Amino acid sequence: xxxxxxxxxxxxxxxxxxxxxxxxxxxxxxxxSERMRDVHVALGYTMLGLVAFRLVWGLVGxxxxxxxxxxxxxxxxxxxxxxxLALRPQHYLGHNPAGSWAIxxxxxxxVLAGATGYxxxxxxxxxxxxxxxxGVANTLLAVVIVHIAGVLVSxxxxxxxxxxxxxxxxKTGDPGDAHPAGRG
Amino acid sequence: MRSIGLALGLLAVVPxxxxxxxxxxxxxxxxxxxxxxxxxxxxxxxxxxxxxWSCSSCHTGNPLARGRHATTGKxxxxxxxxxxxxxxxxxxxxxxxxxxxxxxVLGRACSVQEKADVLAYLxxxx
Numbered sequence: 677x678x679x680x681x682x683x684x685x686x687x688x689x690x691x692x693x694x695x696x697x698x699x700x701x702x703x704x705x706x707x708x709s710e711r712m713r714d715v716h717v718a719l720g721y722t723m724l725g726l727v728a729f730r731l732v733w734g735l736v737g738x739x740x741x742x743x744x745x746x747x748x749x750x751x752x753x754x755x756x757x758x759x760x761l762a763l764r765p766q767h768y769l770g771h772n773p774a775g776s777w778a779i780x781x782x783x784x785x786x787v788l789a790g791a792t793g794y795x796x797x798x799x800x801x802x803x804x805x806x807x808x809x810x811g812v813a814n815t816l817l818a819v820v821i822v823h824i825a826g827v828l829v830s831x832x833x834x835x836x837x838x839x840x841x842x843x844x845x846x847k848t849g850d851p852g853d854a855h856p857a858g859r860g
Numbered sequence: 861m862r863s864i865g866l867a868l869g870l871l872a873v874v875p876x877x878x879x880x881x882x883x884x885x886x887x888x889x890x891x892x893x894x895x896x897x898x899x900x901x902x903x904x905x906x907x908x909x910x911x912x913w914s915c916s917s918c919h920t921g922n923p924l925a926r927g928r929h930a931t932t933g934k935x936x937x938x939x940x941x942x943x944x945x946x947x948x949x950x951x952x953x954x955x956x957x958x959x960x961x962x963x964x965v966l967g968r969a970c971s972v973q974e975k976a977d978v979l980a981y982l983x984x985x986x
Binding site for chain 1: 913918929930931932934935950953959960961963964
């Protein structure tokens with residue numbers, strides 16, 4: 677018997693995810709162009725606004741959007757990665773522990789990239805701030821790549837299409853089977 | 861690849877000397893810009909190369925003066941070393957901005973010869 681499709685990612689989480697991804701992609705591609713400088717800056721502001729919204733939504737949003745549903749310590753992350761490597765992955769209906777750390781890193785790096793970019797654009801700080809801004813953006817790209825790799829690996833091992841879930845919001849599962857950390 | 865090699869070479873071989881406009885120009889000479897021409901550099905700096913921008917669109921026709929960004933209107937510090945002692949003192953930074961701005965104006969990377977000529981022009985301004 678097959679489990680029902682249930683809504684896991686609400687529309688706000690999905691819209692935030694894809695808008696942040698597109699904004700970062702656009703900002704990265706326009707980084708070296710003076711012709712596109714205002715587009716680059718606008719995309720940076722957009723990222724800051726999106727993250728500000730997500731932080732609020734993480735407190736007051738729906739069940740799986742809340743930080744309390746994916747606040748995992750290092751032991752849980754290690755256990756999850758170990759289970760992945762053993763090809764017997766623990767299943768989480770919401771964010772898994774490794775994914776949650778990628779999310780926190782992406783949120784923090786987005787804020788840092790936006791803040792350093794804002795400072796540079798307003799002529800605060802020297803060349804070192806430009807170097808920091810570029811270092812943060814490159815680190816952000818690296819985390820995005822790890823995040824995508826993790827999504828692909830988890831999708832294959834769990835035999836569930838996580839990319840589609842982030843588009844439609846739906847996953848296959850019994851709401852009662854949700855991990856205890858997901859309740860709240 | 862050539863400019864990366866040049867930047868690395870400059871950093872490795874002549875670190876103290878490289879940190880001056882003269883040192884950077886010498887680096888270009890060593891990398892193949894045998895005859896350097898300030899007038900040719902000025903021509904490159906002020907012409908539009910078939911597009912809507914020249915270098916002087918932002919840095920103005922007088923690189924001793926402050927510039928103004930062509931899209932954002934932001935203030936730009938003077939480009940000529942005589943007006944701004946910070947310019948052309950960091951080879952990696954010079955390569956980075958030649959890479960970016962040549963792409964904006966010419967739609968391609970500048971050759972070593974072109975960079976040498978533009979630098980010679982900027983150094984000739986007093």
